[in-house]
Amino acid sequence: MRVGELLEDFLSTRALGPATMEGRAVELWAEAAGEYVVRSTEDVYIRGGVLYVRFSSAAVRAEIFMRRRAIAERINGLLRARIVRHIVVR
Numbered sequence: 031m032r033v034g035e036l037l038e039d040f041l042s043t044r045a046l047g048p049a050t051m052e053g054r055a056v057e058l059w060a061e062a063a064g065e066y067v068v069r070s071t072e073d074v075y076i077r078g079g080v081l082y083v084r085f086s087s088a089a090v091r092a093e094i095f096m097r098r099r100a101i102a103e104r105i106n107g108l109l110r111a112r113i114v115r116h117i118v119v120r
Contacts, residue, residue: 052076052113054109055076055105055109055113055114056074056075056081058108058109059071059083059105062101062104067090067093067094070085070086070090070091071083071085071086071090072084072085079114079115079116080114080115080116080117081102081105081114081116081117081118082117082120083117083118083119083120084120085119091119094117098116098117098119099117101117102116
């Protein structure tokens with residue numbers, strides 16, 4: 031088996047609930063958004079499938095507003111589940 035398959039099997043047998051997956055989605059923000067964006071990120075949290083992100087830079091905020099769907103898809107792809115339904119940029 032591939033490592034990814036083993037990990038997926040492990041996670042599914044441990045019955046990780048939505049709250050755990052949402053926490054993982056917040057952790058993956060940095061990987062999905064990129065280092066430049068993370069430096070301007072002030073706060074990231076998720077509630078009910080909506081990822082809320084606050085930025086210190088208006089330019090970064092505008093860029094992420096345009097890319098929010100792609101970033102949500104990237105996070106969901108990394109999770110192999112549809113956890114992030116929408117990203118709210120603040």
